[in-house]
Amino acid sequence: MSNNNPSASAQAIAEVMMHIGHIADSLGYTQGLKPSQWTALRYFASANASQRTVSAFADFHATTRGAASQMVEVLVNKELLTRVPVPEDRRVVQLHPTARALDLLQHDPMKDFAAVIAALPPNDQYHLAETLTRVLRGLLAKRQAA
Numbered sequence: 001m002s003n004n005n006p007s008a009s010a011q012a013i014a015e016v017m018m019h020i021g022h023i024a025d026s027l028g029y030t031q032g033l034k035p036s037q038w039t040a041l042r043y044f045a046s047a048n049a050s051q052r053t054v055s056a057f058a059d060f061h062a063t064t065r066g067a068a069s070q071m072v073e074v075l076v077n078k079e080l081l082t083r084v085p086v087p088e089d090r091r092v093v094q095l096h097p098t099a100r101a102l103d104l105l106q107h108d109p110m111k112d113f114a115a116v117i118a119a120l121p122p123n124d125q126y127h128l129a130e131t132l133t134r135v136l137r138g139l140l141a142k143r144q145a146a
Helices: 006-027 035-046 054-061 065-077 099-105 110-118 122-145
Strands: 081-086 089-097
Touching: 006 035, 006 110, 035 054, 035 065, 035 081, 035 089, 035 099, 054 065, 054 089, 065 081, 065 089, 089 099, 110 122
Parallel strands: none
Antiparallel strands: 081 089
């Protein structure tokens, strides 16, 4: 990447980021799951109880309630999530990972991706996280404006 042409450099960086995303995404086709299903499992395994709902997941995953509901249905049918009514409000249903889901998460393909990042020097990890966060915020702002 040349420092003489910032727009070409930005284009090259964007292409590398897209390539990284595609490779990371392809790692997620394992254990009979798709990358988006892994994302949902990770979400429901780490979210606090009040955030374990279809609506909260849809907001997190930046998708529609309908799409999130369909994904949840697939994971319930695969016996990876269970629906648990909230006693204080029967209209609210929380989604909890099953023991099988927690076992699958021990073999989460994201761990391979994270290991590559973990091998970077700590200062590089910090700057990468800071920079990617700014890129993500910029993309989200453009998406909301569209």
